[in-house]
Amino acid sequence: MDTLSFKTVSVNKENANKKWLLVDAEGQTLGRLAARVAMVLRGKHKPSFTPHADTGDNVIIINAEKVTVTGNKENTKEYIRHTNYPGGQRSTSYARMMAQHPERILEKAIKGMLPKNKLGREVYRNVYIYAGTEHPHEGQKPEVLNINSIK
Secondary structure, eight states: OOOOOOOOOOOOSOOOOOOEEEEETTTTTTHHHHHHHHHHHHTTTSSOOTTTSSOEEEEEEOGGGGGGGTTTTTHHHEEEEEEEESTTTEEEHHHHHHOOOHHHHHHHHHTSSSSSSHHHHHHTTTTTSSSOOSSSSSOOOOOEEEEEGGG
């Protein structure tokens, strides 16, 4: 009797079947949203996930200015950077960052949840974050993604 032989398919960049997804960040919690978007960017929600390839989807995030944080983080959370000069450590509060560049808060959260290597840098280029509701990616016909349905 002949038996079926199932072959493991290793997906690469050319046959990854990437989609464009639209995520509305209004009312979402920062960390939960970032974790789920990082998983979609990486491609872990697909059955054809391949750890060494960029198989995730392109994600457009709108309403980044309306993301929320829990607890007292609005008053206590700080973002630290360094100018690469002696004594060049600078910090910015969450409230100030939200007032000036609300999209950077989500960028930093998502980037911190991706791998710290070439693949992580390549996957990070597939996310587009906008503070308001307008975005220039209508030509890609993005599908609306309910981020709460992803576990």
